[in-house]
Amino acid sequence: MNDLHGRRIVLGITGGVAAYKAAELARLLIKAGAVVDVVMTAAGAQFVGVATFQALTGRPVWQALWDERMANGMAHIDLTRGADALVVAPATADFIAKLAQGRADDLLSTLCLARDCPLLVAPAMNRQMWQNPATQRNVAQIGADGIAVLGPASGEQACGEVGEGRMLEAQEIAYDLIASLQPKILMGRRAILTAGPTFEPLDPVRGLTNSSSGKMGYALARACAEAGAEVTLVSGPVSLMTPRGVRRVDVQTALQMRETVKSVLAGRRPNDIFIAVAAVADFRPKSATEHKIKKGAAALTLELEANPDILAEIASLPDAPFCVGFAAESRDLATYAEGKRVAKKLDLVVGNLVQDGLGGDDNSVTLFDTEGSHALPPGDKLTIARAIVRHITNLLEKNCASN
Ligand code: C5P
Numbered sequence: 001m002n003d004l005h006g007r008r009i010v011l012g013i014t015g016g017v018a019a020y021k022a023a024e025l026a027r028l029l030i031k032a033g034a035v036v037d038v039v040m041t042a043a044g045a046q047f048v049g050v051a052t053f054q055a056l057t058g059r060p061v062w063q064a065l066w067d068e069r070m071a072n073g074m075a076h077i078d079l080t081r082g083a084d085a086l087v088v089a090p091a092t093a094d095f096i097a098k099l100a101q102g103r104a105d106d107l108l109s110t111l112c113l114a115r116d117c118p119l120l121v122a123p124a125m126n127r128q129m130w131q132n133p134a135t136q137r138n139v140a141q142i143g144a145d146g147i148a149v150l151g152p153a154s155g156e157q158a159c160g161e162v163g164e165g166r167m168l169e170a171q172e173i174a175y176d177l178i179a180s181l182q183p184k185i186l187m188g189r190r191a192i193l194t195a196g197p198t199f200e201p202l203d204p205v206r207g208l209t210n211s212s213s214g215k216m217g218y219a220l221a222r223a224c225a226e227a228g229a230e231v232t233l234v235s236g237p238v239s240l241m242t243p244r245g246v247r248r249v250d251v252q253t254a255l256q257m258r259e260t261v262k263s264v265l266a267g268r269r270p271n272d273i274f275i276a277v278a279a280v281a282d283f284r285p286k287s288a289t290e291h292k293i294k295k296g297a298a299a300l301t302l303e304l305e306a307n308p309d310i311l312a313e314i315a316s317l318p319d320a321p322f323c324v325g326f327a328a329e330s331r332d333l334a335t336y337a338e339g340k341r342v343a344k345k346l347d348l349v350v351g352n353l354v355q356d357g358l359g360g361d362d363n364s365v366t367l368f369d370t371e372g373s374h375a376l377p378p379g380d381k382l383t384i385a386r387a388i389v390r391h392i393t394n395l396l397e398k399n400c401a402s403n
Helices: 019-031 050-057 093-101 107-114 127-131 133-144 170-180 215-226 254-266 310-315 333-343 381-402
Strands: 008-013 035-040 085-091 119-123 153-156 162-166 190-195 199-201 207-209 230-235 246-250 273-276 283-285 304-306 322-329 348-353 365-369 372-375
Touching (some): 008 107, 019 085, 019 170, 035 050, 035 107, 085 170, 093 133, 127 133, 190 215, 190 254, 207 283, 310 322, 322 381, 333 365, 365 381
Parallel strands (some): 008 085, 085 119, 230 246
Antiparallel strands (some): 199 207
């Protein structure tokens, strides 16, 4: 994915053992399309080698305030001019203390002070250093100064102790950085999503389900969170990582999914958005047997009953949230998708042909709303999810303007 295409990121490395993870972070940022300039403190360079970062980024690594390679002697200013973000990972307790005080006694701290781009720091330290009131005071201060603090995580530490203070994994830092660069167009809103299949038990080991990877719903949950929404993802059984910053509630059956969605929406807020991506089983066995159904009979008849249509129920509530549905069809997409939008009283339907998107990482969708249909360029599911979020925002703005 090219999430950082055309972006330049300055990666600062201070002196902590987690500096080894910064090599992986540099690699991930470059893989995402960024140009990466690495700046190391003297202590950072004790933990990892300059050559590693030069080789990974294909660019010089910066260490000194008075570096002669910078023609005007302004490395402390030039490096962040035009940069999209400055990320310090790992950030030691000492470096955070310096940031809190606005000190600038080496290249990296001076860059932080003289920057004109967002600054994100990923603390990494022993748990007692992290818990120390002085560190907590400094972290609160840099947060109040508009610096984003990523993590830390909890777990086993290099010193052998267990607790809070571990640096986030490189993947998580890259994820948070990419999220921080997305426009906050859903700030102040709440998004409730359903995703994945439902599983309707027949007996303790078998059940009826749909083929659904959950990838599109999870990508949308991520896109909503990146856009600043407070996100609850009600998920059927899938094997996907919960997007960072998303509250996930796991369910199995359609009835559980309905109850969970209703309870989240019970404290209804005027700005809520409901996005139903789940492939809900239309029918469930009338009753599940307590014990495993044994083979032997020549035939087996199952009695099924209809599941509720969660989306249609929510959309027909008085004062319903903004409702988005999905229509996965194998043919006549426009007819079925538009029919669904009208029948279920939806604000937007995202239609796709199952042969284009099922299970894979890419998709090709068309949006249906009161003004007609809009085909989005085919792409990976996260890019499409972000485009859907932008479309939702446009519709919400139009709704606001017309009310
Ligand atoms: O009518 P159909 O099942 O094709 O509609 C699909 C849309 O309705 C999807 O957004 C899906 O999440 C939602 N849906 C639901 N509850 C159901 C069936 C579908 O929320 N029981």
